[in-house]
Amino acid sequence: MSIRVRFAPSPTGYLHIGAARTGLYNWLYARKLGGKFLLRIEDTDLQRSTDESTRSILEGLAWLGLDYDEELVFQSANADKHRAAALRMLAAGRAYRDFTPKEERSDKNVKQAIAERARDRAEEGFDMRANPYRDLPSAESEARAAAGEPFAVRLKVPREGRTEFMDAVYGPQARAYAEIEDLVLLRSDGHPLYNLSVVCDDIEMGITDIIRGQDHLTNTHKQVLIYEALGAPAPRFAHLPLILAPNKGKLSKRKHGEVVSLTTYRDRGFLPDAFRNFLALLGWSPQQSEQEIMSRADLIAQFSLAGIHRAPAVFNFNETDPRQWTDQKALWMNAEYIRTLPLAELTPFVRAELEASGLWRPEFATDERAWFEQTVEAIRHRFFTLKDFSGQGRAYFADEFEFDEAAVTKNLKKEPRLKELLPALADHLAQVEPFNAETSEAALRAFADEHGVKAGLLINAGRTALTGQAVGPSMFEVFALIGRARSVARLRAAAERV
RNA sequence: GGCGCAUUGGUGUAGUCGGCUAACACGCUGCCCUCUCAAGGCAGAGAUCACGGGUUCGAGUCCCGUAUGCGCUACCA
Numbered sequence: 001m002s003i004r005v006r007f008a009p010s011p012t013g014y015l016h017i018g019a020a021r022t023g024l025y026n027w028l029y030a031r032k033l034g035g036k037f038l039l040r041i042e043d044t045d046l047q048r049s050t051d052e053s054t055r056s057i058l059e060g061l062a063w064l065g066l067d068y069d070e071e072l073v074f075q076s077a078n079a080d081k082h083r084a085a086a087l088r089m090l091a092a093g094r095a096y097r098d099f100t101p102k103e104e105r106s107d108k109n110v111k112q113a114i115a116e117r118a119r120d121r122a123e124e125g126f127d128m129r130a131n132p133y134r135d136l137p138s139a140e141s142e143a144r145a146a147a148g149e150p151f152a153v154r155l156k157v158p159r160e161g162r163t164e165f166m167d168a169v170y171g172p173q174a175r176a177y178a179e180i181e182d183l184v185l186l187r188s189d190g191h192p193l194y195n196l197s198v199v200c201d202d203i204e205m206g207i208t209d210i211i212r213g214q215d216h217l218t219n220t221h222k223q224v225l226i227y228e229a230l231g232a233p234a235p236r237f238a239h240l241p242l243i244l245a246p247n248k249g250k251l252s253k254r255k256h257g258e259v260v261s262l263t264t265y266r267d268r269g270f271l272p273d274a275f276r277n278f279l280a281l282l283g284w285s286p287q288q289s290e291q292e293i294m295s296r297a298d299l300i301a302q303f304s305l306a307g308i309h310r311a312p313a314v315f316n317f318n319e320t321d322p323r324q325w326t327d328q329k330a331l332w333m334n335a336e337y338i339r340t341l342p343l344a345e346l347t348p349f350v351r352a353e354l355e356a357s358g359l360w361r362p363e364f365a366t367d368e369r370a371w372f373e374q375t376v377e378a379i380r381h382r383f384f385t386l387k388d389f390s391g392q393g394r395a396y397f398a399d400e401f402e403f404d405e406a407a408v409t410k411n412l413k414k415e416p417r418l419k420e421l422l423p424a425l426a427d428h429l430a431q432v433e434p435f436n437a438e439t440s441e442a443a444l445r446a447f448a449d450e451h452g453v454k455a456g457l458l459i460n461a462g463r464t465a466l467t468g469q470a471v472g473p474s475m476f477e478v479f480a481l482i483g484r485a486r487s488v489a490r491l492r493a494a495a496e497r498v
Numbered sequence: 499g500g501c502g503c504a505u506u507g508g509u510g511u512a513g514u515c516g517g518c519u520a521a522c523a524c525g526c527u528g529c530c531c532u533c534u535c536a537a538g539g540c541a542g543a544g545a546u547c548a549c550g551g552g553u554u555c556g557a558g559u560c561c562c563g564u565a566u567g568c569g570c571u572a573c574c575a
Contacts, residue, residue, distance in 0.1 A: 010575055045575060102573055110572070118571050119499040152573050170503070179501055179571085187573040194575050218502060218570040241504080248567060278510095281523095285511055290522055292510095309504095309511080312568065316509045316524095329510060329524040339537070382536040411534085459533040471535030 003035025004208045007061075007068070008075075008198070010042040011053035013253060014261040015060035017315070018213065018243040021279045025240060026211045027066040028280070028303040038205055039068040042075045044197055049076075060262040064276050065296060073205065075197055082192035082200045085230060086153045086185040094229035095185055097141045097151040098133045102188055128181050129159055153186035155225060163221040168238035168305040170214075175221040183222055195219060199226040207235050211305075214239045214312075238305050241283050242312040251315055259317055259326050269385030270330075271349060274337035278330040282313045293336060335384045343373055350376050350389050357390035359397040375481050378473045395467040396481060403497065407470035411460040412498050418461050419498040421451060425458060426491035435484040437476040444476075465494030 007023040009015065030037035041057070043049035061068070089095035133141070134156065145151060157177050164174045185196045192200075202210065217239045227234040245251045251260050258264040265275045277294055286294075286302040294302065318324040324331075338346065354360035364372040379393050395401040412418060425447055429435070432443045444462070448455040459475040466482050479487050 012575075042575065048575085098573085100573095110574075114570095114572060115499080121571095122499045154573090173502085175501075181571080184573045189573080191573080193573070198575090213569095214503070215569050219575095221502095239503090242568070244568075246509085250568080281510065283510090290512075292523055311504050313511090314509065324525095327509075327524090332524055335536090407534095454533095456533050463534065469535090473535095475533060 002208075003030060003033045004038065004206050005030050005035060005211060006038040006040050006202070006205060006207050007066075008040040008042050008201075008212075009057050010045065010048075011050060011057060012045065012048040013053055014263060015057045016251075016253070016260055017262055017279065018251065018260075020060060020064060020262045021243065021282060022211065022213055022240055023061060023066055024064065024276060024279055025284065025303075025308070027068075028299055029209065029211060029305065030069075031300045032303050035208075036069040037066070038070055038073065038207070040073040040075060040201060040205070042194075042197070044075050044079070044192065044194065046076070056263060060266075063266045063272050064262070064279075065272055073201065075201055078197070078201055078204070079192055081204065082197045083186060083190060085200045086192065086196060089155070089185065089229045090153055092229070093138075094156055095153050096131075096134055096136065096156050096182075097145055098131060098154045098182075098184070099136075099144060099149055099151045100131070100133065102150075102152070128157070128178060131182055134182065150188040152184050152188045154182040154184050155222075155229060157182050157225060163224045165220060165224055165234060165237055167217070167220075168209075168236060169241075169308045170217065170239055170310060173217070173220070175218070180221060180225065185226075195222050195226060199223050199230065199232075202235065203227075203230065203232045209236045209238065211238045211240065214242050238308070241309050243282060244312050244314050246314060246316050246318070248312075248314060256319070259315075265326070265330075268325075269353065269387035270334050271337045271341070271346075271386070273341070274334040275330065277337075278327070278333045282315065284308045293333070293340075331384050338383050338386070339381045343377055346380065347373065347376060349386050353386040353389050354397060359390055359394065361397075371481070378477055378481060381473075382471065392469055392472075395469070399486065401468045403464070403468040404470060407464045407468065408497055410470055411464040412494060415457055415461070416498065417453070418457075419495050421453065421458065422461065422465060422491050422495040422498070424451070425462070426488045429479075429484065429491070430488050432484070435479070437474070437480040440479040440487075441476040461494070462491065466490045 005026045007026045009019050009023070027037045029035070039061070041054055043054070086095060090097070131154065133151075134154075157180050159177065162174050162176045163180070164172065167173050183195060184193055186192055220237055220239070224234050243251055245256055249255075253260055262275075266272070273295065276296070277292075277299070280294065280299050280303075281292065284303070284307050287304060287307050289302070291298070291302075315327055316329075317326045351360060351364070354364075361368075375396050376389070379389070379396060383389065383392070390397075415421075425444065428447045429440060429443055432439050444458055445455050448458055460470075463472055463475050463478060464470060466478055466487060472478060482490070
């Protein structure tokens, strides 16, 4: 049977990078094995699910290049089928009606309340099978239901035995039934619950392999029980190590903000290829090579569940240092992609960035196309994100640009004579014909000798005058790119800043 | 509290059947290159492989225990 996997996020917020990685691994697995990668939106929690989140998830997946097969499935649309499945289990004696009135939830610290209750129960040797309605004669159960008494439907977990399954990452797993509660399948208002919905949909969609976060490892035992009760074969499972924050705690939007949102990386100038590459390596590594820079095709070719780690991965970043707003290796990898990608693949991204910041001119794609490509080629080598093209790189595309203050101090204010030298140099360069990297270099060096100053003084001052920056490509390359007229004008204008 | 999972330099990881003087990448330091900064090249610092026992001629690798972290333990997903 051919492979069918699914990515099943719940639309209760932006797409978390951990979830994105889960999607990526599913996608890689399907593409590698020629299977299908399906997408299901788990929107059964109607209070928390939003259309905006769904859109954000779709956008994020599209950005990463994770195309899905077949129709998008909304879990909420299948609620009737889930209810029917619960009723089938009820009829088959694999589930029972629980008439216990619904507990009032103390909204505060849900997790803590659960832990406390579990502790109390453990102390008194609580029996998971103690529910008084578990063995209610079916006639009485039917009668009370018919009379309109509200009830939840619970799975009737057998008293003796254990669930077992083989996890492709964590190995053989087993859990005694005694450890598993008679979980609720249907709420007393008829609403199907997570574990039931997931299993029903996975059966319906013909899912063969479930690849998901390790936080579901213990849930899986419950789901195996549901598969059995439904008389369906369980799929294969593979659980993924979690991605942790630098303090090895949970990585959450609440605490860590936008670094955990996938769209942040798109919005802050990451190349999708670079981020996909980085994400793939967070919890997985190729078996047969030490290669780290991997294209989409490389990833597909190299991917296997065997290369997935068991230990959680720390996503490293420093909230107090803007230069380390996200993992340094991710930043490095993005820079690596920016400087090594074939130019033709990079320029569309640069164009989009320039358009977004109002720096794009149509000529860049027509008459000035060669110039545009040369410029991108010249400046991309020291950029980390696409944002740098409109930031540090602004002066190449527009005449209004900011001067970096440190650069002005270092290269212009340092030498008062520049106030006269710069306009004089401008006059000198205005005579150069033709004007290119070689001729401008010869002219500048001759000018420096003539005036008894080091060429480096004029070179560094020139770079700041022309680009507003302290760093950049070779000065003479910059002269050639900016052109004579603009170079001369900027040299003169910069004299004011000395 | 119970159950489960994990634990190799700051981070991501490699270490197949036990032979490691513990490998690679990011980051860090220095040098070279040089008009700056990157890139690139070279060199280097940084790990008694969580801790304690055991098995063995020999353990990062196998076994037991402890600690720490994380997950689950809901009529949340």
